[in-house]
Amino acid sequence: xxxxxxxxxxxxxxxxxxxxxxxxxxxxxxxxxxxxxxxxxxxxxxxxxxxxxxxxxxxxxxxxxxxxxxxxxxxxxxxxxxxxxxxxxxxxxxxxxxxxxxxxxxxxxxxxxxxxxxxxxxxxxxxxxxxxxxxxxxxxxxxxxxxxxxxxxxxxxxxxxxxxxxxxxxxxxxxxxxxxxxxxxxxxxxxxxxxxxxxxxxxxxxxxxxxxxxxx
Numbered sequence: 007x008x009x010x011x012x013x014x015x016x017x018x019x020x021x022x023x024x025x026x027x028x029x030x031x032x033x034x035x036x037x038x039x040x041x042x043x044x045x046x047x048x049x050x051x052x053x054x055x056x057x058x059x060x061x062x063x064x065x066x067x068x069x070x071x072x073x074x075x076x077x078x079x080x081x082x083x084x085x086x087x088x089x090x091x092x093x094x095x096x097x098x099x100x101x102x103x104x105x106x107x108x109x110x111x112x113x114x115x116x117x118x119x120x121x122x123x124x125x126x127x128x129x130x131x132x133x134x135x136x137x138x139x140x141x142x143x144x145x146x147x148x149x150x151x152x153x154x155x156x157x158x159x160x161x162x163x164x165x166x167x168x169x170x171x172x173x174x175x176x177x178x179x180x181x182x183x184x185x186x187x188x189x190x191x192x193x194x195x196x197x198x199x200x201x202x203x204x205x206x207x208x209x210x211x212x213x214x215x216x217x218x219x220x221x222x
Contacts, residue, residue: 060134061177065142068175068182069129072144076125079116085109089176089183097158097169097189123151127171138177145170145192162194 068087075084085105088094094102102108112120131143148167159167170192174185 060132060140061137061182062132064177064182065132065140065175066129068142068184069127069144072184073125073127076120076123079121081109081113081116084112084116087184088187089178089185092184093186095186095188097191119152121152124149140175140177140182142173142175143170144173147194158191160191160193166194168192168194 071083072087075081075087085108088105088108090105092103092105092108094108096102102111126147128145128147129142130145131141133141135141146169148169149165151167155161155167160169161167168191170190172188172190175182176185177183
């Protein structure tokens with residue numbers, strides 16, 4: 007009887023996670039990154055996250071670990087910011103599944119086109135759905151990669167390749183890790199007009215609030 011209850015609980019948890027992943031994927035590239043708007047009244051990301059009781063520092067450390075692993079060209083460290091069963095989705099929809107495959111793909115990239123490259127990651131928004139699940143919005147800027155840019159890349163006049171990553175992050179054993187990373191094309195900061203936090207707030211905290219899809 008106990009084993010049956012455990013099995014039923016696991017199936018329910020997997021179903022909830024599957025629904026959340028589908029919802030996140032649907033929202034991942036919503037909205038244009040050049041939408042005009044004033045940031046004069048927006049609440050700073052850290053203040054809003056801390057006010058909601060979220061572990062902003064833990065998310066910040068996750069972004070720093072992501073950036074540091076790329077800088078060191080350390081594929082193992084890079085893979086360790088992802089959950090064991092993570093999904094990585096590039097701007098054209100190619101999916102890489104599992105930490106092992108994400109690590110292997112980036113080991114090849116770090117030995118080739120990404121070897122001379124630098125990457126900066128800018129944390130732009132965090133929404134804590136629960137104490138251990140968060141949606142994280144990050145802008146990345148890639149510079150000095152060897153070889154031609156991918157045909158789908160958004161390239162700034164100075165040659166930087168910019169992207170917007172939306173992560174579904176989970177806290178497991180006291181450590182935040184990326185469960186799903188969905189990448190979209192984005193204009194670089196020099197090309198963007200201010201817009202982001204308020205629009206994301208509409209998606210996350212308004213009619214598309216994902217918390218209502220999670221049973222506590």
